[in-house]
Amino acid sequence: MKKLETFGIKPHDASLKNDGQKWSIMEKLLLGLTLDQYIGQALRNKLNWLFAIIFAIGIPVILYRFVFSLGAVTHGSYDYPWGLFLGFGLFCMVPLSASGFMLGTTVEIFGRHDFEPIERLALLNGLLGYFFAVVYLLVDLGQPWRLSYPMVYSFGPAAVLFLVGWHVATYLSVQVMEVSTAFFEWIGFQRGYDFIRKGTIGLTVSGVILSTLHQGALGALFLYAPGKVHPLWYSAPFQWILFFISSIPAGLCMVISVSTIVIYTMKWRCDKRFIDNLDWITIALAKGAAMGLSTYIIMKFIAVAHDNEWAYFFTGWGAWWWFEMLGFVILPLAILSYGIRHKLVGLCRIGAFLTVFGILLNRLNTALIAFNWQLYQEIPHYLEIIIAITIFAIYIATYRFILARLPILYKFRSQAEE
Amino acid sequence: MVNAGKHLMTGLGVLLLSAILAVSCYAMDYPDEVEIDSLANLYEAVVFDHAMHVDATENCSECHHHTTGSGVANDYCAKCHDGKEEMDSVACQDCHSADPVSPENLHNPKPGYSYHNDQPNLKAAYHLNCVGCHQEVDGPTGCEDCHAKTEAGEKFYHSGEFAPKESAHSSGH
Amino acid sequence: MSKITRRKFLAASAAGGTAIMMAPTKKAFAAGSFEGFPDGMGVLVDLTRCVGCRTCEAACNKEQQLPEPAKPFDDYSVFDEIHHGQKRRTTDKAYTIVNRYELKDTEEPLYRKIQCNHCNEPACLTSCFVNAYKKTPEGAVIYDSHVCVGCRNCMIACPFHIPAYTYHSVLNPVIKKCIFCYDTRLKEGKPPACVESCPQQVMTFGKRKDLMKIAHERIKKNPGKYVDHVYGEKEVGGTGWFYISNAPFEEAGFDVHLPKKPIIDNVKDFLAIVPVVLTVWPALFTGFHLLATKGKSHGHGDDHSHDEQGGH
Structure with a gap:
């Protein structure tokens, strides 16, 4: 893309062409480039080659899973019924996608319209995260074609998973609607755009409700397994609060991380508004994340104190707990705080990446590593790892595809502004 | 082998009948052999060498609680019975029902026998008694040390000619 | 405005x-605090009686029409099998398993039969988001595999590691576990196949409340023989199958740290x-x-x- 820019070619970013004609969908899909130009830039992109390798191996493995059963790509463990697909795909993707409801709330509920440049990125991050969490779920479920059963056929309303299922499903549709404004803009469907915008407050409020509940509910799922999850990662009264609180820095730091990657790799797609505002927004988001992290740390220690689990600190598991807390919660908090204080955007970004890893580690610890701590450790099957990586690669590819097209990082220039 | 079943049935009848008659008439009169067939489906009936066990044990009460008139070995029984009197019921099956324990007969098998609750059924009474003692005195304890498996038994246990074929992959865990 | x-x-x-x-x-x-149906059936398991003959495993296999086992049921080498440092557990092909445990104080090993304990307030039931599980008035925890989506949350929730999954089925993978022989026996008031087959009457079948009395009576009647605890009387809100033992329960592989309250109580706050x-x-x-x-x-x-x- 950079190379094309030097030739004076600009990507499509307005509803009408400079000569006043409408863009066709095909032209929009090709970003306003000719087919040759498009293929040329795609082939020059090294990430595409990496994706090609991953997909060439991974997609057949995914098909293999559906043709030869879940048992063919996992260890089919009775003791670890939830492997990487849920441990990573569901439990990590969902908190990292909490950005949607938080920025939605900031902008729409609290009226902080100065955060608008990042709002759509946050909403999209939420939508895609949830969507791919569901994709991971579909790969993991024994009978994915029965996914709708808890919705329409057989209700188990006392189950936490029922709550998660319903809320993820409804929240996903809420997010589709929230992001659809960008899509309607892009295809030029003004009436749809207006219709959705009218319901923004309702959508945002339901987003907050649903998020509060299912972020917490993901934690509450482990309350079914007292004794299986190591006590340091288990707390009956606080589990849902810990999961909910930690989803706040998780979502915010994910937006910082994504925006960082975007500003370094897709700057051509960002408009001036986004680029100019990103630095202060990054620091502002970092502030939110830092506050979330400090609350989280306090809650973590309250949870340990409440169940009087101090003795576990002196075991191997205690060391592992400290590794997670020091390296991926306290250290990023320190980095973020320093970065915020001295207005160092770069430090805030490093802190954000660390926080994201911290959330990954925490969720994997709860769901897999410290799960069945009294039994044995299970290392996932290599095909399971390949599938998990492949779906993540599809996630990134989709993310990039949408960012490159829809007005997420840039604002559509309307004809009046021309 | 041809007439084994028939022989067993008649033999069993005669033996058990004589056993009951014998023990109820004279105190120290007992059958030399008892044929036991409560598992006769999976295993061949067992011919129990009673005479040998009489020689091997010190006192009839070790197996027969307080019913043989030769004392009482179990402290629990001793609370009521001194074991000096020979009872009408001495054979195992007189008290221990061949029917499996059911919710109905769980508590008191007969009216008035309120301390005789929680009785094992006949099959269990044999095994608990035999195996328990065999473990202590290093007697045979394996199933087929006493029982010969029938074809139905081999099928049931998937053993012998019904054993699983050597498969390349095990069943996992 | x-x-x-x-x-x-x-x-x-x-x-x-x-x-x-x-x-x-x-x-x-x-859900409140449900303590089981008053006339629910149960099974008292007396570990002191078990000799590890595996007849119950064979009976279960036959009754439930399970696939052929990997080894004959009179092959006792299975007691030495170790997977991931663990003894055998229930699988989708074996709803009950007998394991051998070496005890600290005696030479005699202890055998323990493992199967679904048919909890009064089952964690599997409360964790299922399609309500596939049901606790019947007869005391069995059964399930309807026609609605099973395959989320395997019940396997996470079960404190006894009981439900298994047919991972290798392509079109119809479902949960598999002991159902107390509900369809073929319990419904008609008959004891499950394993209970009936046991030569030692390790298991006694009856109304749970009656059996609980008997369990305590046995402990009382035989001073010094049993550990003074009925495992499953209070554990996770009480189980339909419960155990008495001559050895401390942790030595027989029981999880002695389970909460006394039903698992669902943990979730109620949320x-x-x-x-x-x-x-x-x-x-x-x-x-x-x-x-x-x-x-x-x-x-x-x-x-x-x-x-x-x-x-x-």
């Missing part, structure tokens, strides 16, 4: 209202906040919105007007 405000408030409340309809309020609270969030949040956040945007445009649909605020 006031008109817009009210409409927005209603819109937000309606969104919350729809969410309320999906809330798991009714059943969650109705379920209780659900209706609160659903009812309070809409009003609260709409209120925040009105406060935060007081005097400003209530802007949306016209968000272009905020473009210039970016500076900060």
